Structure formats: structure tokens, C-alpha cells
Amino acid sequence: MNQQLLIKNAKIVNEGKVFEGDLRIQDQRFERIDKNITVWPQDNVIDAKGKFLLPGMIDDQVHFREPGMTHKGTIASESRAAVAGGITSFMEMPNVAPATTTIEALENKFAIAKQDSFANYSFYLGATEDNIEQIKRLNPKIHCGVKVFMGASTGNLLVENPAALEAIFRDSPALIVTHCESGAVIESNLKKITAQGHIPTISDHPRIRNADACFSSSSYAVSLAKKYNSQLHVLHITTAKELSLFEAGPIENKHITAEACVHHLWFSEDDYLPLGNQIKCNPAIKSPADRAALIQALHTNQIDIIATDHAPHTWQEKQTDYNQAPAGLPLVEHALLSLFDHVHHNRLSLTQVVEKTAHNPAIRYAIKERGYIREGYFADFVIVDMDKTTKVSHENCRYLCGWTPFHQYEFSSRIEGTWVNGQQVYDGKKVIKHTALSKRLEFDR
Structure with a gap:
């Protein structure tokens, strides 16, 4: 046109x-x-x-629920909400039904987006413990990366086997992005909380999925990336403890990067009482001190990118008891607005918001001709x-x-x-x- x-x-x-x-x-x-x-x-x-x-937000972490869970969201419905929120490009996750664990399934999602998406798009391949040959088929020029759930997931997307993880970090031709929570630590925490007959509630969520659970897994991912010189991006950091794993300074030339999500920058565990399962998510929203540390890490550039981890569930699904309620919340329409409120309260500058939501995603993913207000760019x-x-x-x-x-x-x-x-x-x-x-x-x- x-x-x-x-x-x-x-x-x-x-x-x-x-x-x-x-x-x-x-x-x-x-x-x-x-x-x-x-x-x-x-x-x-x-x-x-x-x-x-401003350059439109490039959201490197969303769950749009298609195929298989389209009662929660679709590529059309959620990208529509995204553009109303100022998000112009997104990268979508593989935990749909069936999970996106083959190149063929991956390309099928691209075909849906070509017809239905309001925003520019890419999709991750999901790692399993036995699909390394599919991972090797990724084309770094047209595929954004491979998603690895390290220690906490559902279905066949959980990767805990050390040999499988070593193979992924050694052989992936594309960027590796990780969800880092240790299943063993989570299970241990849960046993301690329920030992006296206590039935967990939403207020226990940040104690079950605590800083130790996050650090145990994220430190393992960082160690593997250092061993193999892998390109690693650790998603949704939530704790002050994890920040020691990441270098301060500009994103250029880093091969290990970190991100925070808008809800972890906004909410704290004080919000569980009024909001309940609405803000149940993995990794959990944690303490006000952790939230403050994340904001500070945006200033030091230990955290390079801000994303949403948009993950819608129906209201009815969220109204069940804590143990049954799914994790995740819808965010794309209000993500930038929440960041602009941080600007209004002098917690971030407008140039920092642009850097973390547009420039740095474009740099980290080497996105062609996007992420900046530049002549010749889209x-x-x-x-x-x-x-x-x-x-x-x-x-x-x-x-x-x-x-x-x-x-x-x-x-x-x-x-x-x-x-x-x-x-x-x-x-x-x-x-x-x-x-x-x-x-x-x-x-x-």
C-alpha cells in the first residue's frame, strides 16, 4: 500500500x-x-x-493460547488488545495444545498469525527432553528462539534432564530463553508449608515459589550458558537474589541477558489479599523489596528488557481455590500504561522505557529494521x-x-x-x- x-x-x-x-x-x-x-x-x-x-513496544514474551486453548485467547483477540496498548510486535510461547515442539507446528502458528494478527509476530519452539533434532532445525534468521522450561512446567515442556539441557545449550542455533524455577525446591517448600496440616492459600505462593527456587534454576542456566558460550535470555526475573547473576551495563555484546515483567514491577505480595488468584503467576510476585530491586536493576542495566508474560485465563478458572487456579494474568493492553505511571512517579524515565521495551529487544533478538524511530526502518x-x-x-x-x-x-x-x-x-x-x-x-x- x-x-x-x-x-x-x-x-x-x-x-x-x-x-x-x-x-x-x-x-x-x-x-x-x-x-x-x-x-x-x-x-x-x-x-x-x-x-x-515512541517506537512501539516489542513484547518478547506472550501467551496468546492458540491453538488448543482458544476459550482463553486467540492470536486475533490478544494481538488486538496488544495494539491498543501500544505493542506493535510480539513473540509468542509454545505452551499451547498441542505444544509447539516441532518445526511444522511452529510454522502452522505463523500461518494463523499471517491471517489474524494485528501486530508483527514471531513464535518460539518449545524444548522437550527429546526434541534436540527439531531445535537444530531452527533458522536464526526467521525463528526468534527456543523456549526452555527449566524445572517448572506442565505437559512435556519440562526439561530437567542434565544431558538434555547440555545438548540444548550446546547445539541450539537460535537464542535460548528460559523460565527458571527449580521443581525440587518448590516441592521442598510446599512440604514444609503443609507439614502441620496447613492448606496453602494464595498468600503462600511467594513462599512456595521463593527466591531459592528461582536462583537455583537461573544460576544453573547461566552456568550452562557460560560453559557453552550460549546465547541466553532469562525471562521474568523476580528476586533481588538473582540479580547477582547478571552483568551491569549496555546490552550490546552480552551473551547472557535478563528481563523483568510489568506485573513484577507493579504488584507485590501485599496485593495478594485484595486481588487473590488474579495475580497468581509463575514465577510468583514477591516482596516490595524485590520489586524495588528490579526497578533499580533497570537503572544499572542488570535487567535489559521489560516484557509482559501476558497469560490470560477465564474469570471462572481464576475463581477456583488456590491449588486449582491457573497461573498467569492478562497484561498487553495496559503494560505500557503501567510503565508510564512509573515515569510519572519518577521511578523510570521515558527514554528508559523506550530502551527496555523497544531498543533492547531489537538488539537482543537482532530484529531487522524495527525498534527505533529511524529513517528507513518500519x-x-x-x-x-x-x-x-x-x-x-x-x-x-x-x-x-x-x-x-x-x-x-x-x-x-x-x-x-x-x-x-x-x-x-x-x-x-x-x-x-x-x-x-x-x-x-x-x-x-
Whole structure:
């Protein structure tokens, strides 16, 4: 589609700077970025005076539930919510039904996304204890990575066998991403808690899945990556204890990186009482001190990326007792808004949010021509009004599951529009269907 769009007077947030400028978008890309671009007769002009223009969030960890669990969410429904939240690209996890453990199953998900996704997309292959030959078939230029559940999962995606893990870290041609919780430590903690006949409740969740459970597994993953010089990205760090495993400093040239998720930066164990199973997730939301350590680690760059781990379940599924309730919560529509609240409270800067949600995912995954406001790059961006508020409710969220852990909260900012490949897909009120323009992510590896 030959489209020409001119955005005037935006406060552009990019590569550590905030500056006012204009942007011309044509043929899905940023054609020109300058202080004052002359308006042509054929331009569709948007005046963004007083508003901020950011690269769209690249969310490297979502669960969109398709195939097999489409009563919870679909690639269409959850990517629709994502673009309303300013997420323009996502990478989706393999724990669907059946699990994505073969290249053929992986490519089937790409085919669904090509038809249905509102945002750009990629999908992980899931590691098992016996699919190393499938992992070896991954193409680093078109596949984002392999997901390894180290010690805590369901179905056949749990990988605990040392020989299998060694083979994955030695032979994977693509980035390895890990969920790190030790099943043995979790089981030991559970036995201690139930020894006196105590029936666990949601308040026990961070004690069952505690810092030791996380550190035991994440330190093992880091040791394997150092042994084999593997490319490792450790997902959803939740504890201060784990931060010692990761180097401070810029993400460039790191082969071991770490991420935090928006809910672990927002909630703490103090929120279990009012919210209950709504915020049950693995790894668990932990103490206020752990949350503060994660935010500090964003400043030191021990944590390189912020993601969502969006994982919807139905309201009915979440209303069961603690032991039966599934782990995970819906987040993509409100992730950036939550981070902008951190900006309003001086916990993060706007340039840091952009670095952790757009620039660094693009660097870590070597995503081709995305993640920045640069001439020649694909025009994936979001316009934000930092002075208008957004009141959230179960009724106005876009998730298929129909609920949000931010019910009745009023965020301090508002997303005014989202563009994917130069095409507006959200106008501040409604999502506009332009799924044909979403693209499979490509990688310069």
C-alpha cells in the first residue's frame, strides 16, 4: 500500500533523547525525520503537538493460547488488545495444545498469525527432553528462539534432564530463553508449608515459589550458558537474589541477558489479599523489596528488557481455590500504561522505557529494521498523551477473557494511536482492522 503520512510537532523519544520533530511515513517506513518537514498536497497530516511519539513496544514474551486453548485467547483477540496498548510486535510461547515442539507446528502458528494478527509476530519452539533434532532445525534468521522450561512446567515442556539441557545449550542455533524455577525446591517448600496440616492459600505462593527456587534454576542456566558460550535470555526475573547473576551495563555484546515483567514491577505480595488468584503467576510476585530491586536493576542495566508474560485465563478458572487456579494474568493492553505511571512517579524515565521495551529487544533478538524511530526502518510507533488519564475496568478491556488485574485503576497517561508498518491500527478509541499489513519478524543473525 502506497501511503503517505506526515506527523508534525511530535516529541520524539528515541535513542536516549527527547526532541520535537516531524516524521514522514511512506511505503510502511519512516521516510524522513526532521525538525520541520514541508507539507505536500498529498500528505495526510497529523498534528501531534504536546504528545510523545515512541517506537512501539516489542513484547518478547506472550501467551496468546492458540491453538488448543482458544476459550482463553486467540492470536486475533490478544494481538488486538496488544495494539491498543501500544505493542506493535510480539513473540509468542509454545505452551499451547498441542505444544509447539516441532518445526511444522511452529510454522502452522505463523500461518494463523499471517491471517489474524494485528501486530508483527514471531513464535518460539518449545524444548522437550527429546526434541534436540527439531531445535537444530531452527533458522536464526526467521525463528526468534527456543523456549526452555527449566524445572517448572506442565505437559512435556519440562526439561530437567542434565544431558538434555547440555545438548540444548550446546547445539541450539537460535537464542535460548528460559523460565527458571527449580521443581525440587518448590516441592521442598510446599512440604514444609503443609507439614502441620496447613492448606496453602494464595498468600503462600511467594513462599512456595521463593527466591531459592528461582536462583537455583537461573544460576544453573547461566552456568550452562557460560560453559557453552550460549546465547541466553532469562525471562521474568523476580528476586533481588538473582540479580547477582547478571552483568551491569549496555546490552550490546552480552551473551547472557535478563528481563523483568510489568506485573513484577507493579504488584507485590501485599496485593495478594485484595486481588487473590488474579495475580497468581509463575514465577510468583514477591516482596516490595524485590520489586524495588528490579526497578533499580533497570537503572544499572542488570535487567535489559521489560516484557509482559501476558497469560490470560477465564474469570471462572481464576475463581477456583488456590491449588486449582491457573497461573498467569492478562497484561498487553495496559503494560505500557503501567510503565508510564512509573515515569510519572519518577521511578523510570521515558527514554528508559523506550530502551527496555523497544531498543533492547531489537538488539537482543537482532530484529531487522524495527525498534527505533529511524529513517528507513518500519514505521511501528505509538503516540502518547502523558497528560490525559485512562480509567481501566473489566468492561472496557479488550482481552477475550474479559477481565484485568487493573480493574478500576486510573492510569496517568493515554495511548492516542498505534501504527504498525505505517498503518494506523488503533485511534485512541477503537482498533482498526488492517491485519494484512502485519509481518513476520525477521532477524539479522
